[in-house]
Amino acid sequence: MAEFQLIERYFSGLSRPDGPVALGVGDDCALLDPPPGQRLAMTMDTLIAGRHFLPDADPFSIGHKSLAVNLSDLAAMGASPAWALLSLSLPQVDDSWLSAFTSGFAALAEAHGVALVGGDTCQGSLSITLQLTGFLAPGQEMLRSAARPGDAIYVTGTLGDAALALQLASAGQEPGELAQRLDYPDPRVAEGRSLSRLGVKACIDISDGLVADLGHICRRSSCGARVYLDSLPLSSPVREYLAAGGDYQPVVAGGDDYELCFTVPPALAPQLRDMPVSCIGEITAGEGVELWDGSGKLLPLPRAWEHFSS
Numbered sequence: 001m002a003e004f005q006l007i008e009r010y011f012s013g014l015s016r017p018d019g020p021v022a023l024g025v026g027d028d029c030a031l032l033d034p035p036p037g038q039r040l041a042m043t044m045d046t047l048i049a050g051r052h053f054l055p056d057a058d059p060f061s062i063g064h065k066s067l068a069v070n071l072s073d074l075a076a077m078g079a080s081p082a083w084a085l086l087s088l089s090l091p092q093v094d095d096s097w098l099s100a101f102t103s104g105f106a107a108l109a110e111a112h113g114v115a116l117v118g119g120d121t122c123q124g125s126l127s128i129t130l131q132l133t134g135f136l137a138p139g140q141e142m143l144r145s146a147a148r149p150g151d152a153i154y155v156t157g158t159l160g161d162a163a164l165a166l167q168l169a170s171a172g173q174e175p176g177e178l179a180q181r182l183d184y185p186d187p188r189v190a191e192g193r194s195l196s197r198l199g200v201k202a203c204i205d206i207s208d209g210l211v212a213d214l215g216h217i218c219r220r221s222s223c224g225a226r227v228y229l230d231s232l233p234l235s236s237p238v239r240e241y242l243a244a245g246g247d248y249q250p251v252v253a254g255g256d257d258y259e260l261c262f263t264v265p266p267a268l269a270p271q272l273r274d275m276p277v278s279c280i281g282e283i284t285a286g287e288g289v290e291l292w293d294g295s296g297k298l299l300p301l302p303r304a305w306e307h308f309s310s
């Protein structure tokens with residue numbers, strides 16, 4: 001099967017032309033009608049074999065994750081997802097790989113109302129780039145630059161599960177239930193929309209680890225952050241790993257969490273009472289992220305995930 005047959009077989013069906021998609025997969029461009037009065041929120045992320053997923057990863061999970069990491073960026077802005085463009089580089093045409101990949105992608109796209117409206121396909125080493133567009137009413141955006149001293153810092157979900165799964169898998173051990181968090185991140189789109197509607201102004205999604213991503217909020221907001229290790233929300237396997245003497249590096253710097261980290265002024269905090277979020281510290285007038293343990297000791301910051309750093 002060659003390029004155009006492949007596009008027809010695997011990607012035309014994901015296009016779902018409807019009202020706002022005037023023209024999807026198949027022409028020189030997609031033609032799209034954004035809803036009046038909404039801004040477009042646009043993001044893009046790449047997944048590369050060996051860099052973002054293990055070479056033997058299930059293609060269904062790669063399809064899921066390539067969309068999930070982009071949905072997570074829209075969630076962090078408070079946007080609603082709408083359209084995707086998919087650029088695929090494949091070493092060869094492998095039918096079973098492509099059908100599993102597109103099924104994983106389609107299942108998550110369906111769950112979030114995302115239409116695939118176009119893309120590009122070429123032969124090369126395995127790499128997936130997804131561009132995702134969403135909508136956002138002006139004034140509802142959550143920015144990295146909007147944290148203020150005195151704000152409380154919150155996160156959704158639990159931290160460190162995916163990084164610990166990767167650490168175990170890389171050491172040839174069985175990650176058990178943690179594997180799900182590495183392979184199938186659950187982007188916090190509904191939570192992002194709710195937070196933005198509540199009036200939360202500062203948010204980021206945690207892809208490179210808490211310390212690095214909260215660090216982006218600090219730099220862009222010209223403030224500091226105090227985080228309390230004992231306040232971090234942890235799953236049972238991560239708790240057990242720490243209790244057995246495991247290092248906190250995967251929890252605060254391993255990355256791949258795809259949880260939201262956001263800050264809230266004291267007046268807004270009571271409105272979060274019924275949400276599944278955890279307060280982990282506060283924004284200060286200082287600079288950079290500080291990590292404190294339960295006995296009041298300042299902890300050294302582990303090195304964060306960063307491309308070109310090793």
Ligand SMILES: Nc1ncnc2c1ncn2[C@@H]1O[C@H](COP(=O)(O)OP(=O)(O)OP(=O)(O)O)[C@@H](O)[C@H]1O
Pocket residue numbers: 044045069073207208
């Ligand atoms: N090659 C590039 N050209 C233009 N802008 C870029 C490029 N690479 C990154 N950016 C922009 O830089 C900013 C930070 O990008 P970065 O990839 O670090 O954020 P992110 O996508 O939220 O994080 P992650 O990729 O870890 O999920 C974003 O606004 C992004 O659009």
Ligand SMILES: Cc1ncc(C[n+]2csc(CCOP(=O)(O)O)c2C)c(N)n1
Pocket residue numbers: 045046050051052053054055166207208254255256305
């Ligand atoms: C095989 C393998 N090695 C390492 C990792 C960890 N990892 C890769 S990229 C990244 C940050 C987000 O990426 P980006 O900044 O490119 O969006 C993290 C935490 C992984 N998932 N699989």
Ligand SMILES: [Mg+2]
Pocket residue numbers: 044045
């Ligand atoms: Mg990125």
